[in-house]
Amino acid sequence: MSHAVLAHLRETLAERFGKNKTEELCRLIYEIARREENEPLNILTLALEGSALEQIRFTTLKQTLLKRRFPNLAPEDLKRTYLAPLHLPSESEQIPSMRELFKPTAIFIEKRAKHYPLAGRVMNAWPEVEMVEIEAIDELRRPKKDWMKDFGKRTLAISVEPFDLVKPCPCSTSTVSCNYYLLNIGYGCPYDCTYCYLQAYQNLPAIVLPANLEEFLAHMDQKLELKPGQFTRIGTGEYADSLALDWLTEYSKILVPHFKDKAVTLELKTKSDCIENLLNLDHGGRTVIAWSVNPERFCNEEKKTAAVQERLRAAKRCEEAGYGTAFHFDPLILAEGCEKDYERLVEMLFDHVNESIRWISLGALRFHKDLRRAAEYRHPESQIFLGEGRLDPLDEKMRYTADSRIRLYREMVRQIQRYRQNTPIYLCMESPEVWRSVFEGKPYQGKIDQWIACGSS
Ligand code: SF4
Structure with a gap:
C-alpha cells in the first residue's frame, strides 16, 4: 500500500x-x-x-x-x-532481506570473555569481521529507534553473564501456570518472526551469547529447588532459539550431558534443523527437542527459519537418536481455511514422528499491544495482525475471542488424537475456563506438570 x-x-x-x-x-x-x-x-x-x-x-x-x-x-x-x-x-526504510545466511556485520566481546572457547570459535567463523573489545555489554545500548530496522540481528556480542540465568516461567497471572523454568542462555535471535515478542522487549541491538555456560550450570545446580516427585521442565527457548546458532555456540554439547542424570527434563525449543551436534550426545533420556510448527502458508511470518518439512525431518532424526520430541503449535493463526492447513500439518507431523512425542502444546496467537507497533514497522507485509483480536484486560494482550480459540483448540485436539489418543496436550497461556471448555469431561486440577507427566489428555 x-x-x-x-x-x-x-x-x-x-x-x-x-x-x-x-x-x-x-x-x-x-x-x-x-x-x-x-x-x-x-x-x-x-x-x-x-x-x-x-x-x-x-x-x-x-x-x-x-x-x-x-x-x-x-x-x-x-x-x-x-x-x-x-x-x-x-519506501527508503524497507527492511533488508533476512533470507541470506547468517553472517554478523559486527562482533563485540567483553574483555573478560576473550579467553573462553566461544571467542575462538566466533573468530574462526568470521576472521574478516573485526572483533571489538568492550568492558561490558551495556556499552552497546542506544535508542531503540536507531536499530529498529535490523534489530541487531547482524551484531554478535559475547559476554560473561552473571549467575541469574534461571527463572520461573512468567505465565500471565490469569493463566494456568506451567511449572516451567527458563534457562536464559543468550538473548536475541538470528531468525525474524513477525510475531516475535522480543521486538517489544529487547533493549540491546545485538545477539548476546554468554561464554561462561559451564560455570553457570555448576552454579545453577545449587540454586534450582526441585521438589521430590515433581515433574519439572527447564527450557532455553525464551529469549532466543535454542538451536539456531548451535553450530557456532555448541551449547547443546554442554547442556545435554549436564542434564543426563538430573531430575529435570531439559527442553531445547527451536525453529531450526540444526541438530547435528545432538546426534551423538549422551542424553540419558533427559532432553526433549521441541519444535514450534506452523503450516507452510505462514512461512513468511517466520523469516529465515527452517521450512516446516525440514524441522520435521530433523525431529525424525532426533527420535532415531533416542531423544524425546515435543511440538508447539504456537502461535496458532486464524485465517480463512486454516483448519485444513492445520489438519494437514498434524498429518505431516505424525508421518515423521510418533512414539517419541512427550507433549504437544497449543497456543493461539497473542501479543502485548506494544508489540504491534514494532512488528508493523518491521514487517508491514505481515498478515497476522489482521485477524480479529481484541484486548484482554487481564494481561493487556491481544487475543482472538475465547469462542474462536476454544473451537480451534478442540479441533486441534481432535486431529492430534486421531493419530495418538494419549498424547499429552496442553494449552499455553490460557485461563482455567478455556481449559475446561477444551478438555471437557477430563479431571483437571490446574497443574500442567502433572497433566504432562500422566499423559492426561
Ligand atoms: S525463533 Fe523465536 S526468538 Fe527467534 S525470532 Fe522467531 S519467535 Fe523470536
Missing part, C-alpha cells in the same frame, strides 16, 4: 476529524483494505454509505468501519479493540 495514498487519506480525514480520531480511522481503513485487498479510498467511500464526509459523525463512521473490520466480534468486544496509530516504514 503506497505511502502517498495513506498520506492523502490521513490529510483528508484530519481536516474533518482532527489528529487523534483520524489515527483511529486510518488504522481501521488500512486493515480493512489489506484484509479485503482493496484500496483505502474505496473503503472510505463504502463506509460513508452515500453521505458526504463533511456531514458524517465520527462515531457513525467509526462504528461502520469497526463492524466491517471485525464482523464476528460481539458489541462488547468491539469496545475492546485496540486501534494503535499507524507507523509504517517509508
Whole structure:
C-alpha cells in the first residue's frame, strides 16, 4: 500500500476529524483494505454509505468501519479493540532481506570473555569481521529507534553473564501456570518472526551469547529447588532459539550431558534443523527437542527459519537418536481455511514422528499491544495482525475471542488424537475456563506438570 495514498487519506480525514480520531480511522481503513485487498479510498467511500464526509459523525463512521473490520466480534468486544496509530516504514526504510545466511556485520566481546572457547570459535567463523573489545555489554545500548530496522540481528556480542540465568516461567497471572523454568542462555535471535515478542522487549541491538555456560550450570545446580516427585521442565527457548546458532555456540554439547542424570527434563525449543551436534550426545533420556510448527502458508511470518518439512525431518532424526520430541503449535493463526492447513500439518507431523512425542502444546496467537507497533514497522507485509483480536484486560494482550480459540483448540485436539489418543496436550497461556471448555469431561486440577507427566489428555 503506497505511502502517498495513506498520506492523502490521513490529510483528508484530519481536516474533518482532527489528529487523534483520524489515527483511529486510518488504522481501521488500512486493515480493512489489506484484509479485503482493496484500496483505502474505496473503503472510505463504502463506509460513508452515500453521505458526504463533511456531514458524517465520527462515531457513525467509526462504528461502520469497526463492524466491517471485525464482523464476528460481539458489541462488547468491539469496545475492546485496540486501534494503535499507524507507523509504517517509508519506501527508503524497507527492511533488508533476512533470507541470506547468517553472517554478523559486527562482533563485540567483553574483555573478560576473550579467553573462553566461544571467542575462538566466533573468530574462526568470521576472521574478516573485526572483533571489538568492550568492558561490558551495556556499552552497546542506544535508542531503540536507531536499530529498529535490523534489530541487531547482524551484531554478535559475547559476554560473561552473571549467575541469574534461571527463572520461573512468567505465565500471565490469569493463566494456568506451567511449572516451567527458563534457562536464559543468550538473548536475541538470528531468525525474524513477525510475531516475535522480543521486538517489544529487547533493549540491546545485538545477539548476546554468554561464554561462561559451564560455570553457570555448576552454579545453577545449587540454586534450582526441585521438589521430590515433581515433574519439572527447564527450557532455553525464551529469549532466543535454542538451536539456531548451535553450530557456532555448541551449547547443546554442554547442556545435554549436564542434564543426563538430573531430575529435570531439559527442553531445547527451536525453529531450526540444526541438530547435528545432538546426534551423538549422551542424553540419558533427559532432553526433549521441541519444535514450534506452523503450516507452510505462514512461512513468511517466520523469516529465515527452517521450512516446516525440514524441522520435521530433523525431529525424525532426533527420535532415531533416542531423544524425546515435543511440538508447539504456537502461535496458532486464524485465517480463512486454516483448519485444513492445520489438519494437514498434524498429518505431516505424525508421518515423521510418533512414539517419541512427550507433549504437544497449543497456543493461539497473542501479543502485548506494544508489540504491534514494532512488528508493523518491521514487517508491514505481515498478515497476522489482521485477524480479529481484541484486548484482554487481564494481561493487556491481544487475543482472538475465547469462542474462536476454544473451537480451534478442540479441533486441534481432535486431529492430534486421531493419530495418538494419549498424547499429552496442553494449552499455553490460557485461563482455567478455556481449559475446561477444551478438555471437557477430563479431571483437571490446574497443574500442567502433572497433566504432562500422566499423559492426561
Ligand atoms: S525463533 Fe523465536 S526468538 Fe527467534 S525470532 Fe522467531 S519467535 Fe523470536
